[in-house]
Amino acid sequence: MKNHASLFARPAMRLSLLRMAAIAALSIGFIASVPDAHAASAENGKAAFIKNGCWQCHGFAGQGGVTGPTLAPSPKALSFISVFIRNSHGVMPPYQKAILSDADLADIYAYLQSIPQGKDYKNIPLLNQ
């Protein structure tokens, strides 16, 4: 009926993926294509985050869960994110330029940066029961 394939991100794959991403970052052509964050709009970024399906695995607020890691608050550098999502061979499917432009990615980044710091778990009584 339904195909509920494995739900869990796998730590072992994550390591090899990061290694691969690091190698990709060394390519000059690649660095030249890192999107420019300055012109970006958080509002457009939120729409792009939804339209491109990032919310599916990372949550609407980039909070993460069993299907993808936390992206926000305090996102990693845009250069890292860009390398990662363009080249992922791991659990996350890659987004190449043909389906996600540099401009959209910069907007997504602005959205992730705009997500406010939440409370510390120590100040949430329900997480200290």
Add this chain to the structure above:
Amino acid sequence: MPRKPKSPATDRRKFLTGFVAAGAAAGVATVAPGARAADPPPPAPPSALPPSGKTAEAETGTPKELPRVQGVPGSDFMVDVIKSLGIKYLPANCASSYRALHESLINYGGNKMPEFLSCMHEESAVGMAHGYFKASGKPLLTLCHGTVGLQHASMGLYNAWCDRVPLIIIGGNDLDAAHRPPGVPTFHSAQDINALVRDFTKWDDTPVSLDHFAQSFVRAYKISMTPPYGPVAISLDAGLQQEPMKKHEQGVVPRYVPTSPPQGDTGAVKEAARLLAAAQNPVIVVDRAARTANGMTLLVQLAELLQAKVIDQGSRMNFPRTHYLSAQPGAVSNADVIIGMELSDFWATVNSFTDNGEHGGIGENSTRIKKETKLISISSVELNTKANYQDFQRFQVIDVPMAADAEATLPALIEAVKSAIQNDRKDAIAKRGEAQKKAYAEDLVRTRQAAAIAWDASPISTARLCMELYGQIKDLDWSLVASEGNVSNWPNRLWPMEKYHQWLGRSGGYGVGYGAPASVGAALANRDLGRFSVSIQSDGDLMYAPGVLWTAARHKIPLLSVMHNNRSWHQEAMHVQRVANFRNRVTNTGNDYGPIGTSIQNPDIEYHKLAESMGWWARGPIKDPAKLGPAIKEAIAVVKSGQPALLNVWTQPR
């Protein structure tokens, strides 16, 4: 099967004239008494016409006195057999092919042991039996039409099969092609109804006499309840139910004596103990190891004896989540010896598959463990493997495999480990425990930190949903009867689960539509045991057969159903997105959030109204996290008064 010669008093055709009138009332083609069965049925009149004389009589008039069947009805004896096994409930959707047994159950049997529970769908009835067993340890019986009803029931049976849950399903079937009523009852007959479910039932039978039924039923119960547990099916001839007991029938109900479960071979148990006792870093992995609460106690003993980490894969409550030896799946990577007990997938425990489209689309496989790691398995499922459905998963080479029941083998294994541990290993073992205490505490902090992220988000985060809920039930004797739809596993990560009934596992076969009926069935068991039942109910799961809500209200089954309404068949959304990315194509979402065909939006379903219409107390949609706690509080008061209550909560996807 050929009918035996009939005495005038038991002429089945005459007996069935009552059916003919009822068939006419239902607007189906019928044959008048005495007509040859081969006559073509008259065309059915359009429904807008005034009723025929016969229809009117059937609907309003007093039927003519019919010749009555003499002697003990066969189905009364069947009720005697069923009662001998102490089955408390019978969730079922009514069907004419078991009408004689139905009549005997409620009139001769007094509708007690078992009590008939009205269900809207056969899949719901099976799902209820599934959930009931996991909360009570007692199997239920369900009845259905042997053809169309069993077809409805089949996905539920597959879940029960994969989840190793016992239940008995009886399908009514009219085998005598020459004498059974034509029309609908013949559409509802088959040579071998059990063929449909044979691949995922442990055993089935088609009794041809009442004595045969008695043996079949007790044998079915016994097979179902011998580990590995599983569903069993009986095809029950309508003629056999309806006709009186024959003179030569003995009418003896065989005594049920439970079969003891299979234990691991002594030599293999010793070898396993030797490996575990000598290991630097043994890891215990369990999925359905604890069949009962005692299984948990035994696992704690074994784990503490070895100070070994325990990975509970969670198809049952195997190990207390609050125990410092409780560990994450990644713990296998450092192990030198791994013992897996009743694992549904040993391969995926020690290997990983990445669905990354590599290698021409088939993805990537890699090992999670060291090359020299020794593997031990105790699994009763090895004794019950079938060929067609692939629930046995990928093949994994095991160094010490035991075809045995884990819980039954644990006492011998514990004793063997005690004797195998050398004195000079004891310090190292104790140190292992100390290190794990620290790792456990650190992991808990990380988990709480993760839960705090997006705490105030709307739609409500799944962590907030789960913790608001826990905050209100923590002082009750609670039981999480189902958690369908993925909530990032927060209950298992953050609720201090320690009792066997606090977590009942999942569907087994991942056939969606399990959560709603299983939670009602488990809540029924919990009602009788004085426990408070709570379910995290996903939207997609509920909509396969929401009629079970009515069954819960009708039979006063208290259940708090808090919805994880992410407005999507979300697993499928991610699958389609993944493939689109592999193919470098932008996903078409239409007007929805997810890929076309995966969203449950436009319009949004008002689940609270749906539940209310079927007799539940309900509120929603709740989108503001601040309003969730108070709503749960109100709902709990309702459930405590004996009613089911539902909260429609809009949530984050995972």
